[in-house]
Amino acid sequence: MKRNIYGVILTATAVISMVFGGIFGGAAAAAEIKPRTMVFHYAGPLDCTNARFANNFKELVEKKSGGKLKVDVFGQNILGTDIDCLSTMKVGKVDFMVTVPAMVVNVIPALAVYDIPFTFKDVKSARKALADPQWLAVIGREYEKAGYHLLSTTDSNFRIISTNKEIKSIGDFKGMKLRTMENKNHIAFFEALGVKATPLNASEVYLALQQGMLQGQENPYSQVYDKKLYEVQKYVTNSNHIFHNIIFFTGQATWKSLQPEAQKIIAEAANETAKMICEYSDKSEEGFRDKLVKERGMKFIDFDKIPGLRDQLRKATLKGARERAAKQVDPKLLEAYLKTCGIKD
Numbered sequence: 001m002k003r004n005i006y007g008v009i010l011t012a013t014a015v016i017s018m019v020f021g022g023i024f025g026g027a028a029a030a031a032e033i034k035p036r037t038m039v040f041h042y043a044g045p046l047d048c049t050n051a052r053f054a055n056n057f058k059e060l061v062e063k064k065s066g067g068k069l070k071v072d073v074f075g076q077n078i079l080g081t082d083i084d085c086l087s088t089m090k091v092g093k094v095d096f097m098v099t100v101p102a103m104v105v106n107v108i109p110a111l112a113v114y115d116i117p118f119t120f121k122d123v124k125s126a127r128k129a130l131a132d133p134q135w136l137a138v139i140g141r142e143y144e145k146a147g148y149h150l151l152s153t154t155d156s157n158f159r160i161i162s163t164n165k166e167i168k169s170i171g172d173f174k175g176m177k178l179r180t181m182e183n184k185n186h187i188a189f190f191e192a193l194g195v196k197a198t199p200l201n202a203s204e205v206y207l208a209l210q211q212g213m214l215q216g217q218e219n220p221y222s223q224v225y226d227k228k229l230y231e232v233q234k235y236v237t238n239s240n241h242i243f244h245n246i247i248f249f250t251g252q253a254t255w256k257s258l259q260p261e262a263q264k265i266i267a268e269a270a271n272e273t274a275k276m277i278c279e280y281s282d283k284s285e286e287g288f289r290d291k292l293v294k295e296r297g298m299k300f301i302d303f304d305k306i307p308g309l310r311d312q313l314r315k316a317t318l319k320g321a322r323e324r325a326a327k328q329v330d331p332k333l334l335e336a337y338l339k340t341c342g343i344k345d
Contacts, residue, residue: 030064030065030066030068030261030265031066032259032261033065033066033068033069033259033261033262033265034068034259034262035068035069035070036068036069036070036258036262037070037071037072038069038070038071038072038095038096038254039071039072039074039079039093039094039095039096040054040057040058040071040072040073040074040094040095040096040097040098041074041075041079041080041082041085041094041096041097042054042073042074042075042097042098042099043075043076043077043081043082043099043103044075044076044202045075045076045226046075046076047226048075048222048223048226049156049220049222049246049277049280049281050075050098050099050246051073051075052277052280053098053154053246053248053273053277054071054073054075054096054098055073056272056273056276056277057071057096057248057269057270057273058071058073060268060269060272060273061265061266061269064265064268064269065262065265069262069265069266071095071096079094082097082099082103082104083103083106083107085097086104086107089147089148089250089251089253089254090147090148090251090252090253091251091253092251092253092254092257094251095250095251095254096151096248096249096250096254097248097249097250098246098247098248099246099247100181100244100245100246100247101114101115101245101247102114102115102181102183102185102186102242103181103183104247105183105185105328107146108142108143108146108148109142109328109329110139110142110328110329110330110333111139111142111247112185112324112325112328112329113325113329113333113334113337114242114243114245115183115185115186115189115242115321115324115325116318116321116322116325116337116341117189117241117242117313117314117317117318117321118240118241118310118313118314118317118318119243119341119343120240120243120341123155123157123158123243123282125342126155126158126243126245127155127278129340129341129342130153130155130243130245130340131153132340134336134340135336135337135340136150136153138333138336139333139337142333143249144252147251147252147253148249148250148251148252149249149250149251149252149254149255150247150248150249151248151249151250151266151267151270152248152270152271152273152274153245153246153247153248153274154246154248154273154274154275154277154278154281155243155244155245155246155277155278155281156220156222156244156246156277156281156285157220157221157243157244157281157282157285158220158238158239158240158241158242158243158244159218159219159220159239159240159241159242159243159244160218160219160220160221160224160236160237160238160239160240160241161178161216161217161218161237161239161241162216162217162218162219162224162229162233162235162236162237162298163176163178163215163216163217163233163234163235163237164209164215164216164232164233164234164235165215165216165235166234166235166299166301167235167237167301167303167306168306169306169309170193170309170312170313170316171194173190173193173194173195174193174194174195175194175195175196176194176195176196176215176216177195177196177198177213177214177215177216178190178195178196178197178198178214178215178216178217178218179198179199179200179205179208179209179214179216179217179218180197180198180199180200180217180218181199182199183199184324185321185324185325186242187199188320188321188324189241189317189320189321192316192317192320193313193316193317198214200214202227205217205227205229206227206228206229206231206232209229209232209233210231210232216233217229217233218239218241218242220244220285220288221236221285221286221288221289221292222281222284222285222288224236224288224292225288225291225292225296230292230296230297230298231296233298234298234299235298235299235300235301236289236292236293236298236299236300236301237300237301237302237303238289238300238301238302238303238304239303239313240303241313246277248270248273248274250266318343322334322338
């Protein structure tokens with residue numbers, strides 16, 4: 001089973017490079033590569049999933065190139081926010097970024113399709129859909145149009161809601177003050193549930209929860225644990241409202257300036273790192289949920305045990321989410337995404 005899930009991811013990410021010139025016959029001749037140092041940006045603390053991705057990619061690239069290609073990693077927004085670095089990537093001052101689609105949607109509007117909530121029933125179906133070779137070819141062209149080059153995708157399983165208000169039905173969402181990312185699509189679908197969605201910088205969430213300015217927030221289990229939100233939150237759920245897709249890409253300025261041998265090494269390292277992150281997430285996310293409940297005293301609210309809740313949430317948010325996406329992306333692209341996800345209604 002594991003081989004099937006991760007094999008799809010590797011095959012699909014390889015398709016990205018094949019379609020856009022990243023796969024070349026034969027082994028890369030490291031000796032022929034010109035020495036070069038590249039810059040890798042990620043947001044988040046030094047022990048987050050983005051950091052794990054960056055450091056693993058760095059190690060692989062430097063090893064595969066025999067030290068000819070070096071990667072300098074900068075986390076914690078040292079080089080600026082994701083939005084700041086998107087512009088510097090286009091001119092080659094920053095070479096790589098790992099982030100989530102929601103942070104890039106203003107620059108690559110097509111990524112708004114990933115903001116459609118309650119799309120997948122489980123991790124396996126989400127990975128299969130998002131790693132479909134035909135879909136990756138379609139979405140890869142959108143990166144190209146915007147001046148970037150998609151290298152691989154991976155994930156941290158789902159984003160979930162933690163809260164100080166017990167959720168027993170869809171009505172319990174009404175009036176809840178919930179922190180979201182600064183993404184208009186996320187804000188809108190939460191507001192469709194009656195939530196008072198509050199975009200806030202991640203570094204400010206703990207204090208806002210502690211002071212009662214917020215009742216909840218949404219992130220993967222790992223971030224609830226890492227940010228010690230269990231100290232200021234009572235409940236953790238398996239809302240699984242958005243699949244926490246992680247995207248890794250470079251700017252076309254960087255990609256086109258690389259020798260074919262260097263492109264091959266970078267594509268291979270990106271694919272291998274994507275696989276590693278999936279394996280890590282599967283082991284860690286469930287473990288973090290158990291730690292939050294068993295070690296940190298949070299109460300788990302199982303959405304699957306509340307009759308009809310998931311269907312009600314999907315019904316309340318899907319139509320509006322599709323309409324918003326239709327205004328932001330090409331109708332054919334939206335249709336392709338929904339088909340990939342198996343959404344017909």
